[in-house]
Each structure stands twice: as C-alpha cells, then as structure tokens.
Amino acid sequence: MTIEAQLPDQERLPPEIDSRDGAEPLDELFIALGRLVFEFGQLEEALHDALWMALGGRDEVRILSAGLGFRQLLERFRALYAGFRDPVTGAAAGVDDLCALLDNLNTERNREVHSVWGFWADNGRPARMRRTSRRGSLALKLEAVEPHELLALAERMRLAAVKVWEVALDYERQRQMEETCGESLR
Numbered sequence: 001m002t003i004e005a006q007l008p009d010q011e012r013l014p015p016e017i018d019s020r021d022g023a024e025p026l027d028e029l030f031i032a033l034g035r036l037v038f039e040f041g042q043l044e045e046a047l048h049d050a051l052w053m054a055l056g057g058r059d060e061v062r063i064l065s066a067g068l069g070f071r072q073l074l075e076r077f078r079a080l081y082a083g084f085r086d087p088v089t090g091a092a093a094g095v096d097d098l099c100a101l102l103d104n105l106n107t108e109r110n111r112e113v114h115s116v117w118g119f120w121a122d123n124g125r126p127a128r129m130r131r132t133s134r135r136g137s138l139a140l141k142l143e144a145v146e147p148h149e150l151l152a153l154a155e156r157m158r159l160a161a162v163k164v165w166e167v168a169l170d171y172e173r174q175r176q177m178e179e180t181c182g183e184s185l186r
Contacts, residue, residue, distance in 0.1 A: 025119060025124060025125055025126060025147075026119070026126075028126075028147040029117060029126045029147050029150075031147065032147035032148070032150035032151050032154070033112070033113075033117070033150060035150070035151055035154040036109065036112060036113070036150050036151075036153060036154045036157070037113070038154070039154040039155070039157040039158045039161070040109050040154075040157055042157070042158065042161050043102070043105070043157045043158075043160055043161040043164070044070055044073065045161075046161040046164040046165055046168075047070075047073040047074065047077050047102075047164060048062070048065050048073065049165075049168065050077055050080075050081070050164050050165070050167065050168035051065050051073065051076055051077060051080065052065070053168045053169075053171070053172050054080040054081065054168065054171060054172075055080070070106050071103070071106065074099055074102055074103060074106070077095075077099065077102075077164070078095065078096070078099045081167055081168075081171060082095055082096070084167065084170075084171050084174075085174075095167060098160070098163055098164070098167065101160055102160055102164075105153070105156060105157055105160055108153055109153070109157070111128075111130070112128065112145075112150060112153065114130075115128040115129060115130050116128070116129045116130075116131075117129075120142060123144075125144055125146065126144070126145055126146070126147065127142055127143060127144050127145065128142070128143050128144075128145045129141065129142050129143075130143075
C-alpha cells in the first residue's frame with residue numbers, strides 16, 4: 001500500500017508542496033538535497049580511500065576507518081598527509097588549506113542536512129528552519145534557500161573530493177618513486 005492510498009483527501013498536502021501533483025519547487029529541493037547527500041558521501045569515501053592508500057592499501061585500514069565520522073576521517077587525513085610536498089615543485093601540497101576547506105564544507109553540509117525544510121515563505125520557495133537554544137531560550141531561524149545554492153555546495157564537495165584524490169595519488173606516486181630509487185641505490 002502506498003502512502004497516497006493511506007491519506008484521505010482532506011489530509012493530502014497542499015498542491016504547491018505535493019510532488020505528486022508535479023510541484024516544481026519540491027522536486028527541485030529533493031534533487032538538490034539528494035545531490036548534496038550523494039556528493040558528501042563521495043567526499044567521505046575519498047577520505048577513506050586516501051587513508052587506505054597512505055597506509056599501503058592494507059585491508060586493516062578499511063576496518064579501522066569504518067564507522068569514523070567525517071571530522072575523525074579528516075583529522076587522520078591531516079595527520080597522514082600534513083608533511084606531504086608536491087612531487088614536482090617540492091612545495092607544500094596545501095593539505096592544511098584543503099583540510100580547512102573540507103571542515104567548512106562539512107559544517108555547511110550539516111547546516112543543510114540537520115535543518116527542517118518546508119515552504120513557509122509567501123513565494124512558495126523552499127526555506128530552512130533551524131532550532132537553537134541559547135541561555136535557556138529557544139530560537140527558530142527561518143532562511144530561504146534556493147535549490148541552486150544546495151547544488152553549488154554539492155559541486156564544491158565534488159571538486160574537493162577530486163582534490164583529495166589528487167593529493168592521495170600524488171603521495172602514492174611519490175612513495176613509489178622513493179621506493180624505486182631506494183632499491184636502485186642498494
């Protein structure tokens with residue numbers, strides 16, 4: 001039985017927020033939030049893979065990193081790659097800057113994902129509501145957010161995941177070159 005069959009007509013959502021009636025704002029919001037969740041998962045997996053690669057591709061690393069939250073993965077990524085230098089220029093690879101970016105993206109993602117979404121504005125566009133408690137009082141903050149803003153955040157996450165992979169692959173290439181050079185000197 002579908003949810004639609006369980007709802008009597010008087011309990012159906014208003015047409016402007018009911019995707020079953022083809023409402024564009026809700027569809028846009030669902031697509032944008034879905035893309036955000038997808039890209040964050042890709043970013044998180046890139047961190048898992050970077051840890052695995054930095055530690056020689058051992059299965060034990062996957063076991064040890066399973067269940068870690070994003071910030072814990074980020075701390076370990078920072079610790080493993082902090083001293084890494086660009087293999088071509090010898091300059092610092094920008095890992096600290098990348099980690100600061102990843103931390104900011106995580107904060108932005110949490111703001112979006114841990115909010116209540118609805119269509120409370122007069123214009124029928126999506127809005128995010130967050131509850132906060134300060135000094136014993138409850139505050140509700142309502143902010144209009146357009147789906148394209150969520151898609152832009154998702155795209156920044158996608159590009160950050162690419163950068164994590166670039167660092168991990170450069171690090172792996174450098175490690176392999178050092179091993180090869182070390183063996184040829186023996």
